[in-house]
Amino acid sequence: MGAEAVPEGFVAMSKLDGYMGHFGQLYADVPRRTLAVRVGEHHLNNLGIPHGGMLATLADTAIGMMMQIETERKHNAVTVNLSLDYLDAARVGDWLEARVEFDKLGSRLRYGTCRVMSGERCLLRATAIFAVLGPRT
Amino acid sequence: MGAEAVPEGFVAMSKLDGYMGHFGQLYADVPRRTLAVRVGEHHLNNLGIPHGGMLATLADTAIGMMMQIETERKHNAVTVNLSLDYLDAARVGDWLEARVEFDKLGSRLRYGTCRVMSGERCLLRATAIFAVLGPRT
């Protein structure tokens, strides 16, 4: 697969505002609850591998976004806990997929899991708890 | 304190490369093991508060940087675990301080803690484990 190819099933997302504005082009495969990005120079730390904060940001965004879709955007929710284990590193040009699962979507707390994969390798394992806010107005 | 004032003891850092290149101006107070930043629009999520990934990135960077200074940069180290609890939110213009402590700096594993404060309020509590790599060459 060429460095610029986008795997089947992924759709380019429109540019986000705020902190995600400089993150780079994101791709979503909603039926598979997966968010993807290709590693660029602007994702690296001073050791030349993706910054721990970049992978944390990808996981937090993927879980939050898929959670909103899954719950039909009825309520907003904010991250309460994010526990991250870094298993392996990636390089510029690698295609990363953040795959999300839900363990429980309660009325007060929601529990999601995300694995960031590069091919068959798991780079990051993330568990998150979100607190549900009042109804959207 | 005006929105642009920098508290005593903090020194503006030179611009970093890679993922930190767009983070915004960082300030360091090395004797107090603290890294600081003023919240801008480019730090926010779609709810208008700092993105969970932004706070994660600030904590991971602060712990890693202060750890390298504390250990005199003899070895590189990579994040193995980062556990984040989000306690409160901040707004544009708030001055955030990421204060770092070390619980153990072993030969294989290093344990740091970081609290991101806005005045007296704790926004984020972070614990990190870093794995020490071979000597720098």
Added chain:
Amino acid sequence: MGAEAVPEGFVAMSKLDGYMGHFGQLYADVPRRTLAVRVGEHHLNNLGIPHGGMLATLADTAIGMMMQIETERKHNAVTVNLSLDYLDAARVGDWLEARVEFDKLGSRLRYGTCRVMSGERCLLRATAIFAVLGPRT
């Protein structure tokens, strides 16, 4: 299923020493990497549900035991990080299964996941990092 029935595939383990000596009868289904126990009065906290420490102990034991079997007991390993999310409660008489998966079994660090289930309900989600010690002597 009667309160005393043991599901097919599980074998009663011989009594363990030390901290696990009072835990109650454990059952293992090694091919499915699962450790099980039936909730008794001696597992409860003052709210009448399994103590958070009891579920933590079950998950830590299940991950450590299945990891030793998976790696053929060539090296000992100790828990470095255990991140626990409590999703739901159980009652006396419930049959709990701690199901283990491995994300990476490296030469220095090993990463396991455990979900403690009561039927279809997930009570606890646990991620663990173990550090590998020198060879067993």
Added chain:
Amino acid sequence: MGAEAVPEGFVAMSKLDGYMGHFGQLYADVPRRTLAVRVGEHHLNNLGIPHGGMLATLADTAIGMMMQIETERKHNAVTVNLSLDYLDAARVGDWLEARVEFDKLGSRLRYGTCRVMSGERCLLRATAIFAVLGPRT
């Protein structure tokens, strides 16, 4: 200090029920938000050091107990997340102190931290989130 001496300020607690019934004699120093225990054979794992679940149980109990005292027992609360980093080991006869701090005691979520110390050494660093239940009846 002899193996049986109890440091000044600590008071022996009455025996608890349920899971804590076999834990061993606990001592409390409420003004310093500290719970203590002396390591016995019944706390060990198969490597001869305190079981990871034993330290998790001590931390969870200490945080929950000190939280109830701090909030005057107005509401019950249950553990939602417990993140544990194991830094060092202890031996039989060691006196362990679980020292608790609170980062935030909100109306819905409460955030506590605990360090289990053996003298000057930190064995365990624990962060916890508890969810507040309805008023006690």
